[in-house]
Amino acid sequence: MLSFVTLLQMMLRLPKSRSTASHLISVLLRNRSARMGGAVMLFFVGVSILNLVYPEYMGVNNAFSIASFTNVYHNLNTAPTPPTLSDGWRYVFGTTTYAIPILPAILASITVDLAFAVPIAGLSAAIGTVVGVLSTYISRKTEMGMVTVAGIVSSFPLIISVMIFGIMLEFTIAGIVVGMIFVLWSYYALIARNMTLDIRNRQYIEASRAAGASRFRIIFKHVIPNALSPVMVRFSLDLTTVIVVLSAIDYIFYQQFTGLAPYPELGSLIAAFPGAGALYGPHNPLGVPYIPVNSAILLFQGDWWIVIFPIIFLMILVLSLISLSTGLRETLDPRTRF
Numbered sequence: 001m002l003s004f005v006t007l008l009q010m011m012l013r014l015p016k017s018r019s020t021a022s023h024l025i026s027v028l029l030r031n032r033s034a035r036m037g038g039a040v041m042l043f044f045v046g047v048s049i050l051n052l053v054y055p056e057y058m059g060v061n062n063a064f065s066i067a068s069f070t071n072v073y074h075n076l077n078t079a080p081t082p083p084t085l086s087d088g089w090r091y092v093f094g095t096t097t098y099a100i101p102i103l104p105a106i107l108a109s110i111t112v113d114l115a116f117a118v119p120i121a122g123l124s125a126a127i128g129t130v131v132g133v134l135s136t137y138i139s140r141k142t143e144m145g146m147v148t149v150a151g152i153v154s155s156f157p158l159i160i161s162v163m164i165f166g167i168m169l170e171f172t173i174a175g176i177v178v179g180m181i182f183v184l185w186s187y188y189a190l191i192a193r194n195m196t197l198d199i200r201n202r203q204y205i206e207a208s209r210a211a212g213a214s215r216f217r218i219i220f221k222h223v224i225p226n227a228l229s230p231v232m233v234r235f236s237l238d239l240t241t242v243i244v245v246l247s248a249i250d251y252i253f254y255q256q257f258t259g260l261a262p263y264p265e266l267g268s269l270i271a272a273f274p275g276a277g278a279l280y281g282p283h284n285p286l287g288v289p290y291i292p293v294n295s296a297i298l299l300f301q302g303d304w305w306i307v308i309f310p311i312i313f314l315m316i317l318v319l320s321l322i323s324l325s326t327g328l329r330e331t332l333d334p335r336t337r338f
Contacts, residue, residue, distance in 0.1 A: 034327020040320035048111040058104035059090055064112060066264045069105055070098045080303045094305040096272055102305065106313050108264040113317070116176075117242040124181050125235045128188025133223050135189075136196040137215070147193065150186035158183050158245050166253070176249065184238055188231055195227035229332040236325035240318050247314060266317075269310040272298045 029035060055063035062068045083094040093102040128150075135146035158180060165179035166172075199205065200223060208218050243266075250267030272295040295307045 031327040033323040037323030063108040121238040124184035128185035132189035132192025154186040
């Protein structure tokens with residue numbers, strides 16, 4: 001064991017000018033991927049906050065309702081209009097079905113996608129981390145049971161899980177949320193298990209145990225906080241996963257997932273039928289006639305802007321999250337901390 005004098009000498013040699021937190025932030029800011037991804041995400045977050053507090057700048061009273069972007073009764077048979085600079089910034093990307101301006105709808109859709117992705121990925125991370133740490137720290141039997149269950153669950157394709165729970169829960173928002181969390185928690189549990197195996201025998205854990213700390217105090221005060229670095233990286237990646245799967249589900253099943261119908265969403269915009277399902281579908285409560293139009297038909301008709309611009313913004317959102325995750329992983333790597 002190191003003597004007290006040796007420990008004191010090591011402490012005196014540590015840098016005093018910067019704290020660990022400030023050093024991590026400086027490393028993150030020096031990372032090109034983190035800067036690029038963070039800048040784009042800050043812009044999208046700022047737009048989301050603006051959509052929440054002042055949606056009137058888009059010409060609507062509620063940025064979270066696709067019905068507020070148009071009067072479906074008066075614009076029922078209005079043809080899409082191409083991009084133009086003469087009608088103001090809202091129409092710079094043109095309009096889609098029901099005379100909905102594409103650019104404001106895209107900005108509102110990004111807000112909705114982030115509003116879904118953050119809670120879903122956050123709940124998955126919280127559930128998986130707690131389950132993984134508890135089961136691994138308690139006993140070998142609970143650890144192996146968790147590993148078996150998590151291994152089986154993680155083998156399910158995420159989009160298939162969402163479809164199954166969507167059918168079980170009548171294609172509501174709950175079906176999407178439960179279907180994603182059902183699969184995503186398992187990845188965090190396996191990550192937390194690996195980190196717990198590495199942490200639980202370290203000296204500060206043994207010191208806490210010798211000082212009389214309870215098992216749960218050690219878990220929630222020492223083990224879980226020290227296992228959060230890879231969890232944070234996985235969380236940033238799962239934001240991308242949730243957004244892509246949500247858009248794919250809304251694109252493919254826009255008539256079935258009626259829970260998403262009132263909200264603008266990138267998948268339904270790419271499908272060229274925003275707010276489909278309960279709002280405009282065959283069983284909608286507003287009684288608006290159902291128009292079986294889709295992006296393929298509109299592309300063949302030459303209305304390319306309806307599909308291309310939402311796809312571009314989806315790619316920008318996904319790539320910015322991936323860049324931010326890459327920078328976060330490099331920053332949290334212990335080899336780059338000191």
